[in-house]
Amino acid sequence: MDDVTGPIVGIIAIVTLFIGLPWVIFHYITKWKTAATLTSGDEKLLDELHDAARRLDDRLCTIERIMTAENPEWRQQCLPGREDRQRLLADDN
Numbered sequence: 001m002d003d004v005t006g007p008i009v010g011i012i013a014i015v016t017l018f019i020g021l022p023w024v025i026f027h028y029i030t031k032w033k034t035a036a037t038l039t040s041g042d043e044k045l046l047d048e049l050h051d052a053a054r055r056l057d058d059r060l061c062t063i064e065r066i067m068t069a070e071n072p073e074w075r076q077q078c079l080p081g082r083e084d085r086q087r088l089l090a091d092d093n
Helices: 002-035 040-070 074-078 082-092
Strands: none
Touching: 040 074
């Protein structure tokens, strides 16, 4: 019985080493390469998000133009300087 198990174990080890291991490695390499690419759904979503961002940027520019036309100093009023912040904090107390 021991005379038969030695060659069988050797054949199984050789088959596993030269067929099974490369098959597992190449299988996961192909899975990794296909998963790393963008799908058509992902590209469509990115295009939609880009269009939404462009529209929001256009709206923001329009609002800023309207605000500047009504009050050219609105940016300074919205973003007070350091002294103004300290004065406002002191007035609250």
